[in-house]
Amino acid sequence: MATGAVVLSAGIVVSATQPAPLSEVGVALFSVLAFLGGAVLARAAARRSCHPGVWGWYAGALLVAGAGAALALHTPGSTVPMTVGALPGMLLTVPPLLRLIPVGTWRRLRAQLVTSLLLFLDACLLCALATFELVSGRSLGLTTLFDVTLVALGATLALLTAMGLLVVASTSGALRRVAVLALSGQVAITGALVLMAFSDEQDAATPPLVATAVAATLGLALLVGAALQDHTPGEPLAEDDPLSFAAAVLPHLTALAAGCLLLSGVLVTGALDVAQTVLGGVGLVLLAAHQTVSWRDSRDLTRTLQRSQAYFRAVVRSAVDPVVILDGDLAITWTSPGFGDIIGRSAERLVGRDVRTAVHPDDRPALTAALLAPQVGAPREGRTATARVRHDDGRWLLLQARVRDLRQDPAVGALVLHCRDLTRATPARPAVADALPLGGSDPETGLPDRSALVARLAELARGGAEVGLVKIGIGGLPDDPAADVARDLAGRLSRVLRTGDRLLRSGPAEFAVLVDGGISDAETLAERLVGAVPADAPVHGLRLTACAGITALEGSDREPVAVLRRASMALDSARGAGPGRVRRHSVALLIAQNRREALRTDLALALARDELRLVYQPVVDLALQRVTSVEALLRWQHPTWGAVSPAEFVPLAEESALVTTLGRWVMRTATAAVAGLDADLCVAVNVSARHVRSGELLGDVSEALAASGLPPERLVLELTESVLLDEAHVTDELAALRRLGVRIAVDDFGTGWSSLAYLVGLPVDVLKMDRAFLASVETDPRHQALCRSVLHLGTSLGLDVVVEGVETPRELQLLRDMGHRFVQGFLLARPTELPALPGAVQAVPAALAQGAAR
Numbered sequence: 001m002a003t004g005a006v007v008l009s010a011g012i013v014v015s016a017t018q019p020a021p022l023s024e025v026g027v028a029l030f031s032v033l034a035f036l037g038g039a040v041l042a043r044a045a046a047r048r049s050c051h052p053g054v055w056g057w058y059a060g061a062l063l064v065a066g067a068g069a070a071l072a073l074h075t076p077g078s079t080v081p082m083t084v085g086a087l088p089g090m091l092l093t094v095p096p097l098l099r100l101i102p103v104g105t106w107r108r109l110r111a112q113l114v115t116s117l118l119l120f121l122d123a124c125l126l127c128a129l130a131t132f133e134l135v136s137g138r139s140l141g142l143t144t145l146f147d148v149t150l151v152a153l154g155a156t157l158a159l160l161t162a163m164g165l166l167v168v169a170s171t172s173g174a175l176r177r178v179a180v181l182a183l184s185g186q187v188a189i190t191g192a193l194v195l196m197a198f199s200d201e202q203d204a205a206t207p208p209l210v211a212t213a214v215a216a217t218l219g220l221a222l223l224v225g226a227a228l229q230d231h232t233p234g235e236p237l238a239e240d241d242p243l244s245f246a247a248a249v250l251p252h253l254t255a256l257a258a259g260c261l262l263l264s265g266v267l268v269t270g271a272l273d274v275a276q277t278v279l280g281g282v283g284l285v286l287l288a289a290h291q292t293v294s295w296r297d298s299r300d301l302t303r304t305l306q307r308s309q310a311y312f313r314a315v316v317r318s319a320v321d322p323v324v325i326l327d328g329d330l331a332i333t334w335t336s337p338g339f340g341d342i343i344g345r346s347a348e349r350l351v352g353r354d355v356r357t358a359v360h361p362d363d364r365p366a367l368t369a370a371l372l373a374p375q376v377g378a379p380r381e382g383r384t385a386t387a388r389v390r391h392d393d394g395r396w397l398l399l400q401a402r403v404r405d406l407r408q409d410p411a412v413g414a415l416v417l418h419c420r421d422l423t424r425a426t427p428a429r430p431a432v433a434d435a436l437p438l439g440g441s442d443p444e445t446g447l448p449d450r451s452a453l454v455a456r457l458a459e460l461a462r463g464g465a466e467v468g469l470v471k472i473g474i475g476g477l478p479d480d481p482a483a484d485v486a487r488d489l490a491g492r493l494s495r496v497l498r499t500g501d502r503l504l505r506s507g508p509a510e511f512a513v514l515v516d517g518g519i520s521d522a523e524t525l526a527e528r529l530v531g532a533v534p535a536d537a538p539v540h541g542l543r544l545t546a547c548a549g550i551t552a553l554e555g556s557d558r559e560p561v562a563v564l565r566r567a568s569m570a571l572d573s574a575r576g577a578g579p580g581r582v583r584r585h586s587v588a589l590l591i592a593q594n595r596r597e598a599l600r601t602d603l604a605l606a607l608a609r610d611e612l613r614l615v616y617q618p619v620v621d622l623a624l625q626r627v628t629s630v631e632a633l634l635r636w637q638h639p640t641w642g643a644v645s646p647a648e649f650v651p652l653a654e655e656s657a658l659v660t661t662l663g664r665w666v667m668r669t670a671t672a673a674v675a676g677l678d679a680d681l682c683v684a685v686n687v688s689a690r691h692v693r694s695g696e697l698l699g700d701v702s703e704a705l706a707a708s709g710l711p712p713e714r715l716v717l718e719l720t721e722s723v724l725l726d727e728a729h730v731t732d733e734l735a736a737l738r739r740l741g742v743r744i745a746v747d748d749f750g751t752g753w754s755s756l757a758y759l760v761g762l763p764v765d766v767l768k769m770d771r772a773f774l775a776s777v778e779t780d781p782r783h784q785a786l787c788r789s790v791l792h793l794g795t796s797l798g799l800d801v802v803v804e805g806v807e808t809p810r811e812l813q814l815l816r817d818m819g820h821r822f823v824q825g826f827l828l829a830r831p832t833e834l835p836a837l838p839g840a841v842q843a844v845p846a847a848l849a850q851g852a853a854r
């Protein structure tokens, strides 16, 4: 087509410079060539487009137009026959244009499109006719060739424009651009034909010929552009497309214009000719038809909509779970009758309200997050949201919803919640939860605080209701946790409560729940509460854990302080058992607690009463086959309880500054004892974390060394790994101790968080492997391999590695086989009183020989 356009314009310009009749012959010749070229190119473009049929037909139509124009070559002297000859071809371009309309759109809007088209066509013709008659002052008859040509041209132009506009209005996106290009191309070519007809009337003046060339070239170029752009098969038109509105209105506007022109004509000429009357009449009929069709279509649409809504609701109503439907702004648009069954008549009042206003304030942020979270996977799978919703009778119900996000589904465009009532079936006794607490409330979470808990417990103690108390301890919180963290925790915990249970904040790292029911209800709930703080789901970046202690207001001791103490005791016991544990208060716990309290009081006096002493356990060097050092271990002989293990009383001492006093005493006693021995032994002293952090350790050690005269190289300080991971000033103090010549050991290695890697760069000389390290080493070859590589790695880091708790000859043999050097354990020597120590030390080589022999 492009070549054709170039040939056409060149030809016309060349012909225009020739004298008539040569010029007409030239124009006709070049026009024919141009149409032929256009046809050939249209065929080529057709193959690459997405509507090959459309552009193939176009090529055919252009060929017909070319052939028609060729006939004009036989009638030189006028361009009119040539114009007329090209018209059938132009008319043939109408059907392919119509085929650009997507099938879906055509099916849906067929009747409307056809009536609009006809109305528009009729109105265009009427406009053209009225304008002509107004301007020329005469009626258009079919008596002269010129008039016939004009009528034919006008009709073709009107038809093409009407069709083109219709197609443009019924397509969208890229296809609409193609339709616009094709329409403009056709209008330009038809315009060129009109110009050609006028060039005859005005005696072959040059300007119309040049304009013809420009218009025809432009027209063909636009058609080529349309064919080349045609890559997307159209999509059915969206109902709210603004152009479909324009298409609906345009025929009426044109009809209005035609009516005005007609009236003006009548006013000016005082008459109405036959053509105008007929066209006007047809226009009125079409107007009525179009109106009828539009009404019928809109009625059908409404019915379909009503049917689909009724169907949707019927499906939803029959679903087992109650359903709530939310729009994109989370406003409730519909609730199923089943939902009303759960929450009562207030379900109806919720329609139109934001769903977040219908739930408990604490649950709002989590609910918003759950509803608006981006959908992962198919919307059918859904996600769950849990929140408390108030029943008509004022109770809070715990509802869980499976959320289906169908906002992107054009047929639904909503969030569909399938709800479930998690609230316990039996109605709550209002005794526990409903009365307002008397005490204060926690400013961060808004929950009732500890004083409210005490007040409420006192109130409940007077009544006879069965009430449980769960105390939840949160582990992993910093000293001063952010308010966000507390709020988040409160949200998580409150989501697992049932109606009648009440959450309170009893301390910075503690929550409490008053449970509606007995101790077993409390136990079930406590498991859920602890599960709501899983260690693997960080809260604001913190890895938190929860433990719970349980007691109940039962029996005679309902006094608030006693109840709270029992719950704390149970919580302590749960903490001791590890993260995620739940412990019920029991008599055994009570006895343990009483003993702890007695020991705590007595420990302060133990030193003064001379109940404490040290025993020494040898550490053996397997390479030198002898004892190289001893570990000082504290012993307490209690007047009533007898021998108390340091594992029990040292943690009690750790609770106060007492542990520093004890540590100082141990340091002095141990250094003095070992310095007084004949043997050249080192001594290891256990140092508590609190003593290290007190900042007094360096002074105490220096003093003990000075007093005893023990060389610093013979003192080892045993610290647990958590102390080493502490703040920088601890590391500084340890570094200062090392500069003195004192060595530092990491005690109980392998029981905490440690990996060997972190030891690099820390001020450490000795690694003491915990007894647990030897577990199953005798039976499990994989464990043996692990043991071997850890020992090897420790040694290669330049550390003296001591394996503690060697109890069997087999363990000893395995360690020897691994080439391991330092061991400590009952097999070779038990912790010994100072007087017996030299004997125990001397007995070791024999025990070694025996152990090795076994």
Ligand code: C2E
Pocket (backbone or CB within 6 Å): 617, 632, 633, 634, 645, 646, 647, 650, 663, 666, 686, 687, 688, 718, 747, 748, 771, 804, 805, 806, 807, 824, 825, 826, 827, 831
């Ligand atoms: P530890 O520092 O790990 O001390 C080693 C513990 O293992 C000692 O228990 C010792 O008697 C025991 N033990 C040694 N060989 C074996 C064995 O072959 N098998 C078994 N099952 N156990 C063995 P002990 O004396 O009851 O001390 C317990 C913990 O109390 C010590 O653990 C230490 O953490 C703490 N402790 C003891 N004395 C002191 C002290 O003076 N100050 C401080 N701060 N803590 C101390």
Ligand code: CA
Pocket (backbone or CB within 6 Å): 631, 686, 718, 747
């Ligand atoms: Ca130790």
Ligand code: CA
Pocket (backbone or CB within 6 Å): 747, 748, 768, 769, 770, 804
């Ligand atoms: Ca140890």
